[in-house]
Amino acid sequence: MSVTDVGTVPTPAARPAAQTPFQRFVADFTESRLATIAFILLIVTMVLALIAPWIVPQNPYDLAQVDIMDSRLKPGTPAASGKYTHWLGTDGAGRDLVSAMLYGLRISLAVGVMSGVIAMALGAAIGLIAAYAGGRTESIIMRIVDLQLSFPAILVALMLIAILGKGVDKIIIALVTVQWAYYARTVRGSALVESRKEYVEAARCLGLSNARILFRHILPNCLPPLIVVVTVQTAHAISLEATLSFLGVGLPQTEPSLGLLISNGFQYMLSGEYWISFFPGLVLLMTIVVINLVGDQLRDVLNPRLSK
């Protein structure tokens, strides 16, 4: 036995018993190389979207900076002003595609994450109430959930957009309405299982209030499945927003998300100017796939049945 072997055995990393739950979680998650790469890419994407205004060569919403004479330039063409190169070309309005895409990514992510968070808060609260109240309240809530889930998301969203009109807030309302039911069903399911466990009984015996038991004891134990649903549904929300924008019933033209950029480029596609649609689509695709990969790995790691 070599000296180095003796030296490594007592380190905390080598002894699972000494790991904190978070360390164990990180170790389990990084077991899949693909998921780790996906996670890093996701962080990079989010950071790029956040700092977009400071790194792009042009503000695509500022008409003073956009030159219509630069419209539909091929990738790699220098700008008319000569100050920078349009590495991925320009769109029909003369916007630098790199800049427009990063700004679009910002909007796509913001809409997706915001609707995901609101839907989660709403859905989780409703699911908890259903599980706790039981009886008639529960069956009415779950009926509504079932009813809504029996219609495809795109249809419900289109209905709402037809009713509410266009705009960022309207899109978020539509996405929240489409998605809360998934969260409600997930949380109710795990809350029902949790509420039969002994620690809940113990909390009751201590005389804790119902609200405290629900939100401080049961809810934290429902988090693992909830986190998985959040990742998958956020990816879904981004994709759905892009679809609605592509159909021309989503976000307004003044704030083009990735979906709208793709839609704008579509009309030039037939004359062979592929890049206007192609690159934003690639970014959209990468974002969705990366979130799904992270979600898949989270599901495996957080699933108690699979834990060793």
Place this chain on the structure above:
Amino acid sequence: MHSEPRLTAYIIRRLMQSAAVVLAMSVIVFLGLNVIGDPVYLLIDPQADQAEIERTIRRLGLDQPIYIQYFNFITNALTGNLGTSFVHGTSALKLIVDRMPATLEIAIAATLMSIVFGIPLGLYAGLKPDNFFSKSIMATSILGFSLPTFWVGIMMIMVFAVMLGWLPSTGRGPTATFLGITSSLFTIDGLRHIAMPALNLALLKISLVIRLTRAGTREAIHQDYIKFARAKGISSSRIVGVHLLKNIMIPVVTVLGLEFGNLVAFSVVTETIFAWPGMGKLLIDSIQSLDRPVIVAYLIIIVLLFVIINLVVDILYSVLDPRVRIGEKSA
């Protein structure tokens, strides 16, 4: 014999529930649409004088209180009149019914494609799970789930229509009548037109069928009847083609039936990309022009379609599995 009246009662109760859903949806949709925008100003020439505007308002019945407008609408709906399109000036219901064959055609073509591609690929991946080709099938099917449909459609147009020039990029081909059915599936040019949109619509379902078939195959292959058939010396191809496939088909067909409504809803996207003259494209155009009667009629028809599909599936399940009815009774 005891279960017969119970089944009837269950069907009646489900029918009443479905009717209530349709009615509730019609109220929500109608009220919602009347709160936003004023279609009068969208449809009348801005140069029109006050008298002409008022004439139009009266002609369209927009001067009545909202509950009377709804009451008129619902009595008309029950007699099959879902209002007159503001834009086209013809019956909204007729507009949609005229477009329906094109949508059903593409949905049926997509369902067929998902069977033709999905089952053999899923079967292969299930029989040889460690094969490289199987692994690529499964990886591609994950992409099928996460790729946004509309982007794939655009890329298909780019590759097959613009770059290679093999297929027409948009529109529906000429129709022909065969066995009393008029469809563009019966002409060569029609098939060339439908290939891309149908494949685009089918992508998600192909992935779904691949996964279902693979899971079914993996499960069935270890069961006794397969082992027994092997022991009897039946050829592999017969075991797979007859014994295995028969058992896998049940869940696949059930899911595809359930997903048919989903295909019709998702055809909104595909029809917009490929300029396919179906109901979905009509809906998008109507939302853009605030053509309320058409939107309301479309939504009511699609809600009706979904309620019917769900009803049929529920009833079939309750016939097949009596526990569903008993559970319903005690709830």
